[in-house]
Amino acid sequence: MTTASDASLQAAPVHKARGYWATVGRRLMRDKVSVVCAIILLAILLAAIFAPFLHLADPYQGSMIRRLRPIGTPGYPLGTDELGRDMLARLIYGGRLSLLIGILPVILAFSIGTCLGLVAGYAGGKVNTAIMRTVDVFYAFPSVLLAIAISGVLGAGIVNSIVSLTVVFIPQITRVAESVTTSVRNLDFVDAARASGAGPLTIMRVHMLGNVLGPIFVYATGLISVSMILAAGLSFLGLGTKPPEPEWGLMLNTLRTAIYVNPGVAALPGVMIFAVSICFNMLSDGLRSAMDIRN
Amino acid sequence: MTTLLEPIADIGGAAQPLLDVKGLTKHFPIGGGLFAEKKIVRAVDDVSFQVGKGETVGIVGESGCGKSTTARLLMHLMPRNAGDILFDGQLVGETLSLRDLRRGMQMVFQDSYASLNPRLTIEDSIAFGPKVHGVSDKDARALARDLLTKVGLRPEVFANRYPHEVSGGQRQRVNIARALALKPRLVILDEAVSALDKSVEAQVLNLLTDLKREFGLTYLFISHDLNVVRYISDRVLVMYLGQVVELGPVDAVYDGPAHPYTRALLAAMPAMDPDERTLEPPISGDPPNPIDPPAGCRFHTRCPFAEAVCSETVPALSPVEASGHLAACHMVTPGSGHSRAPALEAA
Numbered sequence: 023m024t025t026a027s028d029a030s031l032q033a034a035p036v037h038k039a040r041g042y043w044a045t046v047g048r049r050l051m052r053d054k055v056s057v058v059c060a061i062i063l064l065a066i067l068l069a070a071i072f073a074p075f076l077h078l079a080d081p082y083q084g085s086m087i088r089r090l091r092p093i094g095t096p097g098y099p100l101g102t103d104e105l106g107r108d109m110l111a112r113l114i115y116g117g118r119l120s121l122l123i124g125i126l127p128v129i130l131a132f133s134i135g136t137c138l139g140l141v142a143g144y145a146g147g148k149v150n151t152a153i154m155r156t157v158d159v160f161y162a163f164p165s166v167l168l169a170i171a172i173s174g175v176l177g178a179g180i181v182n183s184i185v186s187l188t189v190v191f192i193p194q195i196t197r198v199a200e201s202v203t204t205s206v207r208n209l210d211f212v213d214a215a216r217a218s219g220a221g222p223l224t225i226m227r228v229h230m231l232g233n234v235l236g237p238i239f240v241y242a243t244g245l246i247s248v249s250m251i252l253a254a255g256l257s258f259l260g261l262g263t264k265p266p267e268p269e270w271g272l273m274l275n276t277l278r279t280a281i282y283v284n285p286g287v288a289a290l291p292g293v294m295i296f297a298v299s300i301c302f303n304m305l306s307d308g309l310r311s312a313m314d315i316r317n
Numbered sequence: 318m319t320t321l322l323e324p325i326a327d328i329g330g331a332a333q334p335l336l337d338v339k340g341l342t343k344h345f346p347i348g349g350g351l352f353a354e355k356k357i358v359r360a361v362d363d364v365s366f367q368v369g370k371g372e373t374v375g376i377v378g379e380s381g382c383g384k385s386t387t388a389r390l391l392m393h394l395m396p397r398n399a400g401d402i403l404f405d406g407q408l409v410g411e412t413l414s415l416r417d418l419r420r421g422m423q424m425v426f427q428d429s430y431a432s433l434n435p436r437l438t439i440e441d442s443i444a445f446g447p448k449v450h451g452v453s454d455k456d457a458r459a460l461a462r463d464l465l466t467k468v469g470l471r472p473e474v475f476a477n478r479y480p481h482e483v484s485g486g487q488r489q490r491v492n493i494a495r496a497l498a499l500k501p502r503l504v505i506l507d508e509a510v511s512a513l514d515k516s517v518e519a520q521v522l523n524l525l526t527d528l529k530r531e532f533g534l535t536y537l538f539i540s541h542d543l544n545v546v547r548y549i550s551d552r553v554l555v556m557y558l559g560q561v562v563e564l565g566p567v568d569a570v571y572d573g574p575a576h577p578y579t580r581a582l583l584a585a586m587p588a589m590d591p592d593e594r595t596l597e598p599p600i601s602g603d604p605p606n607p608i609d610p611p612a613g614c615r616f617h618t619r620c621p622f623a624e625a626v627c628s629e630t631v632p633a634l635s636p637v638e639a640s641g642h643l644a645a646c647h648m649v650t651p652g653s654g655h656s657r658a659p660a661l662e663a664a
Binding site: 042209210211213214215216217218219220224228229232233 | 389392394415416419420423424426427428431432433434435436437442445446449450479492495498499
C-alpha cells in the first residue's frame with residue numbers, strides 16, 4: 023500500500039519513549055551552572071526547613087555583653103548582631119520566612135495569572151480586552167510602590183505582605199501567559215483540535231497548557247528573586263515581619279546602624295538575599311535553554 | 318474494538334452531492350480603530366460549488382485568492398458572512414450537529430509541524446480526536462497504531478515519537494492518519510503536499526490515492542501546484558480574488574481553458590520539454606488589492622481581452638462546450654456585449 027522507497031525510512035531503530043520533562047531534566051543536569059545553583063538553593067532550603075535539628079544557638083537569645091562580635095569569633099562563626107544574637111542561627115532561621123515570602127507569592131500569582139492569561143489569550147476579543155485592560159491598571163504603578171501601598175493599607179504582617187506581593191505579580195504573569203497563549207493559539211494544531219470537535223476546555227487542558235506552561239514557569243522562576251527583594255524591602259520598611267522574628271530583610275534593617283562598627287556582619291543578610299536571588303535567576307536561565315528541546 | 322467510531326451514515330444516496338456550497342462569503346474587516354476608516358477584505362465572495370461523493374475536487378489559484386479561507390470556512394473554523402454549507406444535504410445547526418460535521422469532514426493542513434502539538438507524542442495526537450468523541454483511551458491508541466500502519470509508518474517506531482523527531486513527509490503522514498481517525502467522509506487537503514519535496518510529495522500523493530480507495534473518501538484538494546491538481550483531481554475549480562472563475566472536469570479545463578485567467582495560469586506551468594518553454598510572462602502585475610477589488614470582472618485589470626463591458630458587469634458562470642464545464646467570462650456568455658462572445662442562439 024505504500025511505495026517501495028518507504029521501506030528505507032522504516033529502518034530506524036525502535037524508539038524508546040521518553041517524556042518531555044524527563045528530557046528537560048536530563049538537559050538541565052548537563053548544565054554545570056544550573057546544577058551548582060540548584061545545589062546551593064537546596065542546601066539553603068533544607069537548612070531552613072530542618073533548622074531545629076541543626077543544634078544551632080537560640081536565634082532569639084541575645085546578650086548585651088557580646089554585641090556585634092566580628093565573623094570568626096569562637097562560638098559565633100558568623101559573629102553576633104546588635105543585640106548579641108548568634109548570626110548563623112538567625113540567618114538559617116531567617117531563611118524560613120524569607121524563602122516563604124519569596125516563593126509563596128510567586129506560586130500563587132503563577133496559578134492565578136496563568137488561568138487569567140490562558141482564558142484571555144484563548145478567548146480573545148472582548149474577554150481579552152476586559153482582562154488585559156484591568157491588568158494594565160496595575161501596571162500603572164511601579165511594583166515596589168504597589169507592594170508598599172497594598173501592604174500599607176492591609177497593615178504590617180507576613181500574611182499581608184504575601185497577599186500584596188501576589189497582587190503585584192499577577193499582572194506580570196498574566197501578561198506573559200496571555201502573549202504566549204495568543205501565539206500558540208494561532209498555530210494549526212489548535213485549529214486541528216477544534217476541527218476534531220473538542221470543546222474549549224479540553225483544548226486548553228490538552229493542547230494549550232503544556233505549550234504555554236514552560237515559558238510562564240521560566241518567567242515565574244525569575245520573579246522569585248524579585249519577590250525576595252521586595253519582601254525584604256517591605257520588612258525593611260516595617261511592613262513585613264516584625265522584630266524579633268529573624269528575616270533577612272528585617273535583619274538588614276536593624277543591622278544597618280552597625281554598618282560602620284562591623285560591616286562584615288551587617289552585610290550578611292544582604293549576601294544571603296543576593297545569593298538566593300542570583301541562584302534562582304541562573305536556574306531560570308538554565309531552565310529556559312533546557313526547555314528549548316528543538317536545538 | 319467494538320467501541321470504535323462508526324462512520325457517519327450516507328443519507329442522500331450517491332446522487333446527492335456530499336458537499337454543496339452556496340454563495341459562501343467571508344469578509345475580513347481591517348482597521349476600524351478609533352480614527353482609522355474601517356475597510357473590508359473580500360477574501361471569499363459568493364463562492365458556490367458542489368463536491369460529489371467519491372470525487373476529488375481540486376481548487377487552484379494564486380496565493381491570497383481565498384483557497385485556504387474557503388477550507389477553514391467549510392470546516393466551520395471561522396464564522397462566514399453569508400452562504401450555506403450543506404453536508405450530504407444537511408445544514409449544520411439544523412439537521413446536523415457541528416460535532417457530527419467535524420466527524421464527517423476533516424482537514425490536513427499545509428504546515429505539518431505547526432499542525433501537530435509539539436508536546437504530544439504522535440500516538441497521542443492521532444488518538445485525541447476519537448477520545449473527544451467518547452472512544453476509550455485503550456481503543457483510541459489501538460486505532461492510532463492501526464492508522465499509523467495504514468499511512469505507512471511502523472507504529473513501534475513512530476508511535477512514541479514527538480513531531481520534531483520525524484521528517485516532514487512522515488509528519489504529513491501522521492497528519493493524514495490524524496484526519497482519518499474520526500472516520501471522515503470528506504477530507505480537505507489544504508496545500509497538504511505543497512511543503513514536501515518532490516519525491517516525498519509523490520509518495521504522499523500515492524498514499525492519498527490508496528487511502529481514498531480503501532476508505533471510500535472524498536477529497537477537496539487545495540493546491541497552487543497545477544500538475545499535482547491535474548494528477549489527483551476529477552474536477553477542478555479555479556479561484557481568482559475570492560471568486561470562482563472556472564470550474565469543470567479536469568481534462569476539459571486543462572485542455573480547453575475558457576477563462577483568460579485559467580489560460581494564463583496554465584501557460585505559466587513550467588514545460589517538461591525545453592523546446593516548449595514559455596518565453597514571455599503570461600500575466601503582468603500582481604493581483605489587485607482584495608480590499609477594493611475592481612468593479613465588474615475582477616480580472617479585467619490584467620486581462621488582455623478586456624473591453625468596456627468587463628469593467629461594468631460581473632460575469633456569471635456560463636457553460637462551455639463540455640458538460641459541467643463553466644467559466645465566468647463575458648467571452649463565454651452569449652450576448653454579453655463582449656466582441657468575442659458567442660451570439661445568442663435563436664430562440
